[in-house]
Amino acid sequence: xxxxxxxxxxxxxxxxxxxxxxxxxxxxxxxxxxxxxxxxxxxxxxxxxxxxxxxxxxxxxxxxxxxxxxxxxxxxxxxxxxxxxxxxxxxxxxxxxxxxxxxxxxxxxxxxxxxxxxxxxxxxxxxxxxxxxxxxxxxxxxxxxxxxxxxxxxxxxxxxxxxxxxxxxxxxxxxxxxxxxxxxxxxxxxxxxxxxxxxxxxxxxxxxxxxxxxxxxxxxxxxxxxxxxxxxxxxxxxxxxxxxxxxxxxxxxxxxxxxxxx
Numbered sequence: 150x151x152x153x154x155x156x157x158x159x160x161x162x163x164x165x166x167x168x169x170x171x172x173x174x175x176x177x178x179x180x181x182x183x184x185x186x187x188x189x190x191x192x193x194x195x196x197x198x199x200x201x202x203x204x205x206x207x208x209x210x211x212x213x214x215x216x217x218x219x220x221x222x223x224x225x226x227x228x229x230x231x232x233x234x235x236x237x238x239x240x241x242x243x244x245x246x247x248x249x250x251x252x253x254x255x256x257x258x259x260x261x262x263x264x265x266x267x268x269x270x271x272x273x274x275x276x277x278x279x280x281x282x283x284x285x286x287x288x289x290x291x292x293x294x295x296x297x298x299x300x301x302x303x304x305x306x307x308x309x310x311x312x313x314x315x316x317x318x319x320x321x322x323x324x325x326x327x328x329x330x331x332x333x334x335x336x337x338x339x340x341x342x343x344x345x346x347x348x349x350x351x352x353x354x355x356x357x358x359x360x361x362x363x364x365x366x367x368x369x370x371x372x373x374x375x376x377x378x379x380x381x382x383x384x385x386x387x388x389x390x391x392x393x394x395x396x397x398x399x400x401x402x403x404x405x406x407x408x409x410x411x
Contacts, residue, residue, distance in 0.1 A: 170198060178206050
């Protein structure tokens with residue numbers, strides 16, 4: 150036996166009316182919830198009982214549903230009435246000017262200006278905001294500095310590794326050159342060339358470009374004897390050509406002969 154059709158009219162019996170209200174209310178709330186989930190719709194539902202009790206459901210929040218409803222209703226009304234649309238935009242412009250003025254005032258207060266009208270509580274809130282802002286700025290600065298220091302250390306390590314490899318290559322090349330010189334010129338020449346190389350000089354603790362101290366040595370005996378002979382020859386020449394001593398030709402000849410014997 151099928152269910153009978155219920156006439157859509159007010160139920161006179163209060164008990165039956167309350168039972169029907171409870172069943173239909175639960176079904177309506179269930180359908181609204183399913184509609185919002187299945188169709189990704191923003192749903193807002195409010196039900197007042199005959200006793201004045203409120204039952205509601207909202208997929209997001211009832212406040213956002215009402216704000217969206219009022220906004221769409223005003224836009225629809227403005228589209229239908231150009232005069233009211235102009236008034237709407239004038240109201241929006243005034244609201245934006247007020248917001249701009251408020252933001253400018255907050256900015257001046259954050260900069261330490263126009264603080265005369267503020268009380269202790271407002272000044273405390275302003276100080277807390279500044280401390281939080283300063284803390285955020287310092288954290289960001291420290292983060293950037295830490296990352297830069299880390300990057301510089303990595304670059305320094307790479308440069309150090311490159312320098313080590315270059316020094317190793319230089320030492321290897323110098324050793325190969327020394328071996329080649331030994332093969333070509335012999336072991337002694339090779340050792341001299343190795344000793345003259347810059348790396349050899351550095352490793353042995355001296356520098357070939359250092360200033361050299363020079364001193365005059367004592368004259369040798371042979372140079373002294375030669376000088377004496379020259380002086381003696383000069384005196385003999387004077388005697389021969391001046392003829393002050395009254396020397397004869399035979400005397401001059403004997404004098405030259407004696408000098409040659411010496």
